[in-house]
Amino acid sequence: MAAIKIHGAVDVEIRGNLIYRSILGLWLDWMAQGTRVTGNLFHDNDVDLFVEVDHGPFLVDNNLFLSRKSLRDLSQGGAYVHNLFAGVILLKPYDARQTPFLKPHSTEVAGLHDNPPGDDRFYNNLFVENPNLSFYDEASLPVWMEGNVFLKGARPSREEKNPLLEPNFDPAIKLVEKPGGSYLEINFDKAWAVERTRSLVSTKLLGMAAIPKASYENPDGSPLRIDADYFGKQRDPTYPTPGPFESPGSGALTLKVW
Secondary structure, X not given: OOOEEEEOOOOOEEEOOEEEOOOEEEEEEOOOOXXXXXXXXXXXXXEEEEEEOOOOXXXXXXXXXXXXXXXXXXXXXXXXXXXXXXXXXXXXXXXXXXXXXXXXXXXXXXXXEEEOXXXXXXXXOEEEOOOEHHHXXXXXXXXXXXXXXXXXXXXXXXXOOOOEEEOOOOOOOEEEEEOOEEEEEEEEOHHHHOOOXXXXXXXXXXXXXXXXXXXXXXXXXXXXXXXXXXXOOEOXXXXXXXXXXXXXXXXXXXXXXX
């Protein structure tokens, strides 16, 4: 069914995995609340990430989504931060199922709710070629989008007021398997970090998921800050680099990602 499938991933962290050649890479099905998906490499899946009838808050940060379909979104309350999306993003329409939401950091059910699209956040991501965020224009719940970069024809939502658009820039992404590991080849422009104002993503910026009325925070209830990149390198607090890699250089790069 999936390389990893979890029901009720309450305060679960999914970190540092290589998820590949599966129908669904990661499937978070119902009650993903306080969940964090961080620092994973996805490739050659039918869909990298499927979030189904979750109400959040859940955080997806510093991941490489390299399959033809990056995300199938049938949830609310997701925060997508500093990822590389190279595949299609599918926003599913309204789902009438009444599914549980929980008290913060608990398995105690606080109520049931249907599943309207929206209440998602996209901050400081790199979108390459296939993603089209204009589907979120018609979401029935608000969405927040800021600091994203759109390359090689990737399309923003009208909800993002000042996206960085580089329709003619080809990052020439390629994942190369070698005996010593997996290497990402990418053309990168360091100017992306300073051509738009960006904020370091934190609990304060992300706010509160609408349906459970719960904040994006660590499992112990403390505030979170996305202040490190895919490799654990500290981010510039003033001009954080969009995408999973903080200040990786400029031009044609080869990065060992697994």
